[in-house]
Amino acid sequence: MTKKMICLFDVDGTLTDARQPIKPSVEKFLLETVKKQFDLAVVGGSDLNKITEQLGGKSVFEKYKYVFAENGLIAFESGKQLSTETIQSVVGEEALQDFINFCLKYISELHLPFKRGTFIEFRSGMINVSPVGRNCTKDERVQFYEYDLEHQIRQKFIQALKKEFPDLALTYSIGGQISFDVFPNGWDKTYCLRHIRGYDEIHFFGDKTTEGGNDYEIYESDLTVGHRVTCPEDTINQLNILMALIKERREREQLQVPMQCA
Numbered sequence: 001m002t003k004k005m006i007c008l009f010d011v012d013g014t015l016t017d018a019r020q021p022i023k024p025s026v027e028k029f030l031l032e033t034v035k036k037q038f039d040l041a042v043v044g045g046s047d048l049n050k051i052t053e054q055l056g057g058k059s060v061f062e063k064y065k066y067v068f069a070e071n072g073l074i075a076f077e078s079g080k081q082l083s084t085e086t087i088q089s090v091v092g093e094e095a096l097q098d099f100i101n102f103c104l105k106y107i108s109e110l111h112l113p114f115k116r117g118t119f120i121e122f123r124s125g126m127i128n129v130s131p132v133g134r135n136c137t138k139d140e141r142v143q144f145y146e147y148d149l150e151h152q153i154r155q156k157f158i159q160a161l162k163k164e165f166p167d168l169a170l171t172y173s174i175g176g177q178i179s180f181d182v183f184p185n186g187w188d189k190t191y192c193l194r195h196i197r198g199y200d201e202i203h204f205f206g207d208k209t210t211e212g213g214n215d216y217e218i219y220e221s222d223l224t225v226g227h228r229v230t231c232p233e234d235t236i237n238q239l240n241i242l243m244a245l246i247k248e249r250r251e252r253e254q255l256q257v258p259m260q261c262a
């Protein structure tokens with residue numbers, strides 16, 4: 001029996017460079033080669049605008065069977081939006097406001113080499129906290145990222161939040177270069193899997209697959225076959241390997257058919 005398979009991709013670092021649009025060569029390979037064999041889906045932590053911007057505007061819904069923004073809290077199947085939950089409905093307005101206030105206070109007391117704007121971004125299923133502010137240029141993002149590697153700004157911030165709010169059932173996830181995400185336990189990228197139906201295998205490709213990374217849970221999930229990649233070019237390499245393996249498997253299956261009949 002030929003298995004029905006779907007390839008599900010993280011966006012930043014997997015299909016695109018961080019926050020950048022997908023390269024034409026990568027998209028061409030996906031749409032002209034991979035899509036002949038598998039359905040395609042994408043899951044990102046960012047909001048829908050950023051993901052559609054990166055993946056070619058409104059046509060994203062024609063290119064990919066499923067489009068998941070905010071880990072699947074914003075979900076589309078064949079261009080049709082699916083219903084989901086919100087962070088405020090689960091955490092509660094009161095607790096959420098205490099949490100946001102604490103973040104703003106903590107950021108106000110942080111001294112960094114520079115700060116920009118938009119320190120907290122509120123999304124459907126998560127809060128994105130950026131100590132340096134999301135309105136960084138590309139160069140500033142890299143500068144902060146390097147500063148953070150040395151000084152562990154995001155790690156320390158998360159430790160402070162865990163200490164202050166031990167009873168909130170929240171997960172903290174460092175992804176990208178300048179921020180971290182906060183969401184209810186279980187609302188990591190595995191959330192999107194509840195929307196995917198009718199497949200024998202879900203192949204997930206992601207670049208932040210180690211513990212604490214935003215692809216870790218879905219990469220490790222029993223519901224997926226995980227592929228760890230280092231960049232969009234590596235994603236293409238691994239897709240080529242996967243397609244070769246599948247071809248081999250199908251050829252073997254075809255060989256077995258006459259044997260079963262005999």
Ligand SMILES: [Mg+2]
Nearest residue numbers: 010012013207
């Ligand atoms: Mg990524």
